[in-house]
Amino acid sequence: MSPATDRERLIATIANLLDGVRHVAVGASSPIPAAGAMLRRALDEGRRDVRISILGSEKHNFFTNGSAELFDCAAQGRIDAFFLGGGQIDGEGNINLVGAGDYPRSSPRWPGSFGSGLLYYVVPRVILFREEHSPRVLVEKVDFVSAAGASGPGVHRTGGPHALVTSLALFGFDKKRRRFVLAGVHPGYGVDDVRARTGFSFDCAPDLKPTPAPDAGTLSLIRGRVFDELAETYPRFVDAVRGTA
Amino acid sequence: MSPATDRERLIATIANLLDGVRHVAVGASSPIPAAGAMLRRALDEGRRDVRISILGSEKHNFFTNGSAELFDCAAQGRIDAFFLGGGQIDGEGNINLVGAGDYPRSSPRWPGSFGSGLLYYVVPRVILFREEHSPRVLVEKVDFVSAAGASGPGVHRTGGPHALVTSLALFGFDKKRRRFVLAGVHPGYGVDDVRARTGFSFDCAPDLKPTPAPDAGTLSLIRGRVFDELAETYPRFVDAVRGTA
Amino acid sequence: MTDFISLEALAARVPDGAMVAVPADYGGVAMAATGPLIAGGGRGLHLVCVPTGGLQVDLLVGAGRVRILETSAVTLGEAGGAPAFIRAVQDGALTLRDATCPAILTGLLAAQKGVPFIPMRGLIGSDLLRVRPDWRVIENPFEPGDAIVAIPAIRPDLALFHAAEADRDGNVWIGRRRELALMAYAAKASLVTVERIRETSLLSDEVTAAGVLPAIYVEAVAHAPGGAKPYGLWGEYPADAEEIARYAAAARTEDGFRAWLDRFAGAPSPAFA
């Protein structure tokens, strides 16, 4: 078997972050998070049932109460993990899905905040996923806060950032200090590379190590069952990754 | 054709009170109000469409969003008329559906307030219907206010009592003075009979007259089409009234 | 995932003191679970009627299983008042939380939405508001001087109801009785009895999917054909008005109540409360 590709490593990293979840929701157009969730489900089979809701998918959508049900479920505590991205993500975990520069005439203007204004606050494990790791994306301070990374006392907050996964590294988030903590660097890079390409300051975990590659059994699951399942929703993505594997 | 019975007169009286409505809702176990609504619909045919929702009926129920839809529709202003009764009704239009005596150990205890706590406030024409006309029912002051007849400033109030119909008389309601106004007395009775059997004081309309009997065309509609339609939901009631007609 | 269990096992999942939401007469009452619930379920229940109660509530109250009763009404419909409920009220044997239908629906909606309260119109000037200190009059933040009532969230431990069908995944077809979905969303978990269990997924076509409560809300399903009787089930069978009237007559006395219940439950019922 060929070694894990970068994307397969990301999928395995995400599956690790989902250890123990009962229900994970995945936004539209998110093949790597969806694959991570499918891998988690495959790894847990026979021990624990993992539900996956993929927004916009007819097959992976058991909701029957319209657009509201995802948000209701999340507010009820029935969703353990969700994925968010961001045109900008800052060192306090604030995310910006609206645009750079002065609002309202943002440039670039991105689509908008979607459900982040609630989900970031009530889903216990929000995994921030953005492949591009650059000072343009990972900024000191976002230009517009679509959803805040942390909240003070007096704000009901059962959810928030659990990790930040990029093509370069894996960060945890320290809610008390409101700072990201570098927990793993992908092979071929060092902490200095991460610092050079990150616009915010962060801490380093004492046990910082290279993010592990999936073992052979896991890799085989990814290339077999997970990509087969993923192809139902993301056929072009699977064609592309299978071509490189 | 035999002359109108008392109940046929009540049905015609209610149909008159519903003149101009687009949508009338009728509670469960209310055959006379339902017949009044059906007569209104029959009279308006070809000129104006009248919708009737009968709660608990499968046939006359176009709601598809569960128990909430009636209340939502009412709060949206989509229901023009509704019927309420009351173990006690007082001179300010307050109604008591809970029980007599000291709450909570009421005696008698009636079923409860049902939807009155909202509907009385937001349905423009609430028709209070109670066949029994006695000082026991029509009291000076109810023992428990399930829903208030009138509200002061600072209370959103788009609905309230429009009329009170009993086996003896028809009252209107003066919202400003918070008093019932006797508008009609059924044949065979006079104002003094009404006073003697009413526990609250009330005003008399200057044009007070006997409540009119339905004309021959209306009576024929009641005995034909209206009772046929009513029999789908209230077969035993129709058997009984047709036996006396 | 959803467990498929017996009525007795279902009833045993209702612990002492649980807050349990149950539907109105016309809405899919899990009548067949009532006997097992009295025999082997919890005591000191807090019943929430969505939004009114009937025979099942009267049986549970008469059997002394209810400590708190939150409802907009208890009635046997055309058969008249609910005898055990009326006795319990007059004996002061219940903590009553009298409500109005939309207030109960609003409280459940607040739980569905994960918010502490939702406001509703009406109620001001009523004694309902006086006897419900848990409801608060607040000022509409968008219009000074406009008073409105805030109804706190109702978060039942369990919702208990009967429906036509479940599939093997635990999805339940509730059709247009969407207050059952409301109860299930608001509750921590739902216990459901069904007429039939089907082998194909209710979500496999969009027409049946439109009437489905998804399995995520459903903790357990018990197979109970005719499980709403003597109440009816929409699209399945009508209510047995004669039987309900017989109950209403019998339950005027404690002995008559017990005799009817024993016959209904198919076994002598255990000690009441």
Add this chain to the structure above:
Amino acid sequence: MTDFISLEALAARVPDGAMVAVPADYGGVAMAATGPLIAGGGRGLHLVCVPTGGLQVDLLVGAGRVRILETSAVTLGEAGGAPAFIRAVQDGALTLRDATCPAILTGLLAAQKGVPFIPMRGLIGSDLLRVRPDWRVIENPFEPGDAIVAIPAIRPDLALFHAAEADRDGNVWIGRRRELALMAYAAKASLVTVERIRETSLLSDEVTAAGVLPAIYVEAVAHAPGGAKPYGLWGEYPADAEEIARYAAAARTEDGFRAWLDRFAGAPSPAFA
């Protein structure tokens, strides 16, 4: 009762300045009404995207028909950003009301419930709250010191969407796309385009009834087979991703936008704004 009219007549019922709620890409977009709306509908519209917008919104914005845009996002999905929307934002040609999906759904729910507002969690500490002075932070009346955001009711003049079927009474089958019902409850009236009109009542059996929006909310229906294309319609046909991508490429220029729109509408479009 519900009127059955042409797409042009339907579009003509959208007056200048109307607040119009439209669904998300996946939810039954009345695409076939877009051309007629630009040709003969109102100007200066206030669009409310439930809860996000796509191609239809981009066309209306690009044609200069939109004055206020209330949305949680505008996107062409895999085809990328919405070019006319982005241009209008950067030109300052729109009054933007940026939101988050559940805030829009909450505002519509408040209208459905006939209340001035409903609270929601989240939002605190965001710039959404800063740019939406119409949202208020209040104190939870049941827990001192607990801040929560009150979202005011959104009461559209019209809801405009596409669905699979209507019957002759004006009932519309929406299936599990219940945000269409939410829009319709909240709006004063709904304008609906449908794939098919059937002669038998959708309410005549409980299985189809479960997915019905009743006629009381539906002012007018227009027959428009394929009316969501190039978007898809659940259970009917998939989206045409290539066509949406072609639009995304064409609309990068004003000329390309206009050429695509003329072809889509089947006629030269009138002057923009």
